Amino acid sequence: MFVDPKAIDFFSNEAVLYKHNGDIDTALARQYCVSGFPTLVMLSPDGREIDRVAGYMPTDEFIQTFRDYGKGIGTLASLEAKAAGTVDRNLYLQIAEKYKYGCDKAAAAAWYGKVIAAGKPKDSLSGVSRMEIADMFRRAKKWDSALLAYKQVAKDFKSLQFANDADWYTGDVYRRMKDTVRAIAAYETWIKKYPKADTSDVNYTKGLVEKLKNPPAPKPEAKN
Amino acid sequence: MKTRMLLTALALVVITATAGVAADTTAVKPHAPVAPRLDWAMAIAKGMNIPVIIDFYADW
Numbered sequence: 596m597f598v599d600p601k602a603i604d605f606f607s608n609e610a611v612l613y614k615h616n617g618d619i620d621t622a623l624a625r626q627y628c629v630s631g632f633p634t635l636v637m638l639s640p641d642g643r644e645i646d647r648v649a650g651y652m653p654t655d656e657f658i659q660t661f662r663d664y665g666k667g668i669g670t671l672a673s674l675e676a677k678a679a680g681t682v683d684r685n686l687y688l689q690i691a692e693k694y695k696y697g698c699d700k701a702a703a704a705a706w707y708g709k710v711i712a713a714g715k716p717k718d719s720l721s722g723v724s725r726m727e728i729a730d731m732f733r734r735a736k737k738w739d740s741a742l743l744a745y746k747q748v749a750k751d752f753k754s755l756q757f758a759n760d761a762d763w764y765t766g767d768v769y770r771r772m773k774d775t776v777r778a779i780a781a782y783e784t785w786i787k788k789y790p791k792a793d794t795s796d797v798n799y800t801k802g803l804v805e806k807l808k809n810p811p812a813p814k815p816e817a818k819n
Numbered sequence: 820m821k822t823r824m825l826l827t828a829l830a831l832v833v834i835t836a837t838a839g840v841a842a843d844t845t846a847v848k849p850h851a852p853v854a855p856r857l858d859w860a861m862a863i864a865k866g867m868n869i870p871v872i873i874d875f876y877a878d879w
Contacts, residue, residue: 618877
């Protein structure tokens with residue numbers, strides 16, 4: 596994207612670009628709570644964070660988004676101001692998504708909670724929000740909370756994609772907990788329960804089970 | 820004064836990169852100007868009253 600003439604023009608006149616390899620030099624990425632790459636963080640001339648974009652975006656959309664941010668359009672602050680005194684679950688969800696990619700995860704959970712509270716616990720926006728909350732527990736390594744949240748989603752959204760995802764991530768949590776027996780059981784249950792799941796997902800899961808059942812032999816200790 | 824020096828330095832980086840590309844058209848495509856350090860980027864942004872955008876990337 597940065598080789599696109601429009602991006603070159605944008606970064607020659609309207610913003611200063613600084614590129615940072617967050618995988619090698621992690622301190623700055625941690626400071627800005629960057630949880631995935633690419634993440635683009637916009638700072639005001641005095642260093643305040645204006646907003647950010649997580650993930651890839653086409654050049655035109657990218658430039659328009661940051662031009663809007665510069666004018667205070669679509670920023671977290673502007674969305675929160677818009678949400679004050681209104682009940683708009685889609686807006687709440689947008690705000691929660693923005694918090695999710697920033698430092699204040701508790702605020703993200705609170706806004707997802709508002710989405711659920713303002714609707715029905717089993718409607719689609721609640722499903723999205725409940726999965727996001729479960730994912731936040733998983734990423735924070737709060738295993739018991741994550742497992743409980745996934746279990747409830749799987750129960751409440753039977754036959755929907757949310758349940759499929761929740762059941763799969765249950766196996767993922769056990770695997771990360773290094774509870775191999777439960778991880779294998781959860782993955783095998785998922786394979787049986789969702790025979791029409793995407794073939795690549797099924798093959799990937801079968802591969803995980805195979806690795807869990809036959810872990811690679813530990814490397815021999817290096818001699819002095 | 821410091822800001823002007825930093826702007827000049829950044830411009831030189833861009834000109835050098837562009838000249839390199841002009842000399843060999845098979846080389847890397849022109850790229851948006853990139854400040855080599857965050858504190859320089861901030862100083863330039865302050866001087867020009869424009870924002871800084873940090874692109875956090877990974878090689879993989």
